[in-house]
Amino acid sequence: MVKMSQENTPTRQSTVQSYSERGSKAYEDPMNKEFLYGEITRRFLHQVEFQPNDKVILDIGCGTGFVFDELGDQFLSRDMRGIGVEPAAGMLEIARRKYGGDGPFTVHEGSFENIPLENRSVDKIISTLALHWVKSLEAAAREMRRVLKNTGSLDIFMIAKDDGAQFKKAIVAAQRKHLTFAQIMTTATLVQRVTPKECHAAFHPFHDDFDLRVEMFTDVVYGTFDDHMKWWKARSTPVIAEIKDKDRFMVDLREELEKTGTDKGIPFDTAYLWITGRSKTNA
């Protein structure tokens, strides 16, 4: 393991802190894992393909270890080593409890901007629903390229520009009762919301040696307010971190979201990106 520099970290500390304090508590709830983005993450992971010489697999923003939970059997049967990297202490603690033992997994403090690994030491990078939290996609791509072998590959799943556009309107309406305009604007810029084209451009450190594809998928998923809150609270803690009266905010949010309800329930309009990088050397 390479020692990381803690100074002047380009990682957004407010996001990491809120994941650490609140997100980690809600994250292991089965509803978070089985509904909406939990379910979509599962679908994504079970389509990821491994090659016979994939031995070192890196999961960045590993959270509580979802990738290893889902693909653990494949790691064992293919004799692959899984390295999880995560900046939020609360998430890391749960991941370490699950994967800090003798198995094929290790979990370390780190981030997209500061990966505690040697140059060209990883066969495959996987990441689920973490890349949109970085300050700079380009800086993240540069650091991923540093650790990925020239023969390696990557499969990354992140949210896209229009993710939850309708749902977000209700969130902003509720936020208005609790935050200043400036605070709302700050929460709106926490997440990287990019189109496939913008994402592809930010990955320019990969362009010379990798065939890089960025595909966008959309879907509408319906649920009750409580269904949505199980996943939303776990995955969006930075958005409500500044709100003082969180219980009152939840009452206001219920009112706003229920206004958007249909016969099928409250809709969430998902939009997500799947980034694949395949080495031109292997082509």
Ligand SMILES: C[S@@+](CC[C@H](N)C(=O)[O-])C[C@H]1O[C@@H](n2cnc3c(N)ncnc32)[C@H](O)[C@@H]1O
């Ligand atoms: C929605 S969770 C996803 C966790 C896990 N990958 C999963 O799918 O269950 C987002 C994770 O990204 C982490 N994160 C936030 N900023 C990050 C950064 N700059 N680099 C790496 N991870 C980051 C958070 O701490 C959190 O654990």
